[in-house]
Amino acid sequence: MSDSSRINHYANAMFRYEVLHESWLHSCERYLKYVFGDDGVHGRVVIDYAFGRGNWAVAFARCGAARVIAIDASEDNCRRLRSYCAEQRIANVEVICGNLVEQDLDIGGDLLWLYGILHHVADADSFLEKLLAKVAPDGAVLAYTYNANSLREWMVSAARACIHFKDEDSFRAHSLWLTPAARIRARDDLVAPHITWDDAAAFVARFVRLGWHPSAQVQDFPPWLHDTHSGEFNPYVVKFLRRESQLFVRPQEDKHADLEILRGLGAAVSARLPQAMRTSFAIGLFNTHFQMAPMLIGSDGAYKTNAQVAWEDFKYLLYAATLLSVSEQDLPPGLGGVWNAAMCSLRGEHREVNADSLGGSAILERLATTSIRI
Secondary structure, X not given: OOHHHHHHHHHHHHHOOOOOOHHHHHHHHHHHHHHHOOOOOOOOEEEEEOOOOOHHHHHHHHOOOOEEEEEEOOHHHHHHHXXXXXXXXXXXXXXXXXXXXXXXXXXXXXXXXXXXXXXXXXXHHHHHXXXXXXXXXXXXXEEEEOEOOOHHHHHXXXXXXXXXXXXXXXXXXXXXXXXXXXXXXXXXXXXXXXXXXXXXXXXXXXHHOOOOEEEEEOOOHHXXXXXXXXXXXXXXXXXXXXXOOOOOOOOOOOOHHHHHHHHHHHHHHHHHOOHHHHHHHHHHHHHHHHHHHHHOEOOOOOEOOOXXXXXXXXXXXXXXXXXXXXXXXXXXXXXXXXXXXXXXXXXXXXXXXXXOOOOOOHHHHHHOOOOOOO
């Protein structure tokens, strides 16, 4: 299967059941005004690359764009957006079915909306070189990418090492095993042909190399809309201009100590997983990880903490480790204390835990006072 076909299958899996509705489009309009200013879109030519659902293309048109060039590799996505624009009598959205990775596209615009696709392009630098050349010198680019060193990165990478659905049919065959919240994310992160996790410096360097410089780091759409924030996953959303700037893009990383524990224990489990258990392990990990995420929003609208998510992931790995007869000798150096504390906790025995030994790990802190049931 070619790269274009794999991207098409992925896009079909992502957006087949997505429907545009008025309240959502209104929220998208408001977000575009937050990013570009109240009149920043008016009269501009916008390139919406990999438009997927089509919500941003429609929102740009409603914000007064003179023309929106909406590009996607999926024929189904293009058909749905063309049909929607015809029904709504939206005349200034031009829909193009194409893939700049494999073909040149005769396009040009003032604003480039690159939201949700960059981290799925295997050769992101070559792709950007082609795409940014389509933007006017005095134009602007809004780019989004997944952030490295996050709890989400560890979890998705661990699951993808065990299972990666090649197309929509293979995903659908397993999708009933997933809880609703996990299914929505797995539909993306276990089907996408490729995922890159960039740190702040690597992300910015991709653009600076081509003469584009960060002018603003903005909130991602969901936390901006709901006034929430989560350390579990903080994608970089940055506006770039041709003008040089001194803007420092803020790194977004989770607590290193807990990630060190999860990575170490996860690697020990993965090394012992028989082939017959790898799919069920990955699906169970997704279900475990996302069962807590919707429950962590406090009364002030902010996420309370990632500690509970990391704790549930740890308990899941611990259960898998006991099934597979993992021992302290299978773990990386430095995690023996965590393992011994966990074994004592399972037996309900007194345990000595130095929570500062791994930089104040929330998992170690919980082990000091909690008897685990797995």
